Amino acid sequence: MPEMRPKVAELFQYMDTTRAALFELARNMNPSLAQIRPKSGAWSASENLAHLVLVERVAIRVMTKSIDEARAAAIGPDDSDESFIRSLDKFRVPEPLTKLTAPDRIIPDASTPVEDSIASLEASRAQLKQIILDNSDIALTRIMFPHPVLKDLDMYQWALFVAQHEERHRRQMERTLDEVTERAAECAPIV
Numbered sequence: 001m002p003e004m005r006p007k008v009a010e011l012f013q014y015m016d017t018t019r020a021a022l023f024e025l026a027r028n029m030n031p032s033l034a035q036i037r038p039k040s041g042a043w044s045a046s047e048n049l050a051h052l053v054l055v056e057r058v059a060i061r062v063m064t065k066s067i068d069e070a071r072a073a074a075i076g077p078d079d080s081d082e083s084f085i086r087s088l089d090k091f092r093v094p095e096p097l098t099k100l101t102a103p104d105r106i107i108p109d110a111s112t113p114v115e116d117s118i119a120s121l122e123a124s125r126a127q128l129k130q131i132i133l134d135n136s137d138i139a140l141t142r143i144m145f146p147h148p149v150l151k152d153l154d155m156y157q158w159a160l161f162v163a164q165h166e167e168r169h170r171r172q173m174e175r176t177l178d179e180v181t182e183r184a185a186e187c188a189p190i191v
Helices: 006-028 045-072 114-135 155-187
Strands: 144-147 151-154
Touching: 006 045, 006 114, 006 155, 045 114, 045 144, 045 155, 114 155, 144 155, 151 155
Parallel strands: none
Antiparallel strands: 144 151
C-alpha cells in the first residue's frame, strides 16, 4: 500500500477530530433529552445525528459517481501535495451563522435511535475515507460536483465539507441540549 499523501493525512486528522467530538457528545447525552426539540422548533440532537448520516451518504454517492466518471474519462494523476484544508474557510461551514433549509432528501427521521445513527456514521466514515485512499492517485482536485449552496467543490472539498458540516451540527446539538436541559430543570419539582 502506498504511503498516505500529506494532504490526505491532514484531511483524515481533521475528519477524525470532528468525529471524535461528535461521538463524545452523542454517547454522553441523555437519550430522553436527545429526542426533544428546542423551543425554536429546530431539530433535536438525535435528528441532527440522523441528518448527518443522510448527508454523508449523499456525499459518498456524489463522490463515487464523479470519480468513476473521471476514471472512465482517463483523468490524470494527482501531482500536487498542496494543502486544501483551508479551501472552504470563506464559506464558514462550521459556524451556524445562518439557518439553512435542508432539502427533503436529507431531512432526518425523528424516530431514528441515536445508537443507529452512530453505527451508520461509523460505517459511512470508513467508506468515505476508503474512497479517498483508493483514488488519491488521480487528480481529485480536478473532479468537480456542485454543492447546492457552496457551488463547485472538488472531491477533497466534498470530504472536507462533510467534516465541517458535522462540526456545525455538533455545535447545534450542544446548544439544543443546553436549552432542553435548562427547560427540564425549570420544570423539575422542588423537593
